[in-house]
Amino acid sequence: MDDRYLEPFIGYRLRADVFAANGTHLLSAGTRLERGHVRLLQVNQVVLRSKDVTAFSAEQEVSIKEAVSDIRHVFQSAVSGRKLPVDYVHDRILPKVLEMASRHAQLIDLLHLLQGKDEYTYKHTFAVGIISSIIGRWLGVRGQDLIRLTMAASVHDIGKSGIPSEVLLKPGRLTEAEFDLMKRHTRQGYELLLASGLDERTALVALQHHEREDGTGYPKGLQADQIHFFSKIVAVADVFHAMTSNRVYKSAMPFYDVLSLMWEGKLGAFHSHILHVFIKQIMELHIGKSVVLNDGVPGKIIYVSSSAPLKPLVNRQGEIVDLSREQQITIREWL
Ligand SMILES: [Fe+2]
Structure with missing residues (x-):
């Protein structure tokens, strides 16, 4: 997983406690995520999803x-x-x-x-x-x-x-x-x-x-x-x-x-x-958000066009992929 995929979560509040795979308690519900928290999650290879956090107080x-x-x-x-x-x-x-x-x-x-x-x-x-x-x-x-x-x-x-x-x-x-x-x-x-x-x-x-x-x-x-x-x-x-x-x-x-x-x-x-x-x-609200493509590779939404708004441009680990042209590549998961 791309090291930076958790960055969009900075500033959001955790909905529930977060644990590492071995059961160690890492962060408590209600924590507003800062860079240090994100690093802790990355080190422990914790995958966060948008439903795990909230922008609301x-x-x-x-x-x-x-x-x-x-x-x-x-x-x-x-x-x-x-x-x-x-x-x-x-x-x-x-x-x-x-x-x-x-x-x-x-x-x-x-x-x-x-x-x-x-x-x-x-x-x-x-x-x-x-x-x-x-x-x-x-x-x-x-x-x-x-x-x-x-x-x-x-x-x-x-x-x-x-x-x-x-x-x-x-x-x-x-x-x-x-x-x-x-x-x-x-x-x-x-x-x-x-x-x-x-x-x-x-x-x-x-x-x-x-x-x-x-x-x-x-x-x-x-x-x-x-x-x-x-x-x-x-x-x-x-x-x-x-x-x-x-x-x-x-x-x-x-x-x-x-x-x-x-x-x-x-x-x-x-x-x-x-x-x-x-x-x-x-779709434009999702620019900057992380996704996983159907080939399992993570990417980030970078541009949404007017003609094909559901087929955005995705930065796939440094390579720009236009989903409206690459019909075989689709978004499998939104993080
Ligand atoms: Fe109704």
Whole structure:
């Protein structure tokens, strides 16, 4: 392994204690990695992965947990009162989503924190709010529009508050009848948001986030221009987070595999410009990160092109490899 592969981890905090192969305790959970720590890990040939570290402080992790619990409160209030506690969402949840969205460089790290299958619906809601807000900014959405998009994304699945938990949390595949019931969360969310005094544009995201460009989505089978721009953004964020998370019925997939499936159109027809910007930007966040290629040789991402964002240039131990040209070389693992 390249001696420098651990360098990108400097400044990150360890999530758990680290041990050498012989069982010796090397570093404690919570340690913020400095050069000396990295050297210690290298000497002991410890392999770190991005999921082993976090860019967030302990306080920030607490605030993320609080946001998830605030969202649980919103869902429960929606069930009992049949209305969204709008002020609560505005005052407690929206600022946290916007704050997290401003840390977009740590997006993948944040996804690790919001991945667990317990409380999935609430974590997912928080993550989709954050990711949609980030995509919005990447697309040039600003000011009040960005706040509106973030608000809409943060309540996009509120209609699930009315779906029975046997269906919502069913570990296996849904029957057709159950899936029909699940699909109702779009209309129910729309109605609930309008009844709570939110504007049509916000409510439309709840209604349309499962619509697809080619008319294969639900509930109405709308196509392209019939779908609001904000709904198209939330559609991308929704599928990306769902696929990269552990859910009751499916394990998480690595982010790169999900991006590849989305790029190939295998996860539905998304708005091509939104998808392209999303993939390119996510890949650019990985410049400088270490990977292992399919020949087992480690490398570092050095450039992401616009035409083939999922096939970056990789520095393979001093040799520059263009994955868009060398089709037989692929990325096997992200460290
Ligand atoms: Fe949904």
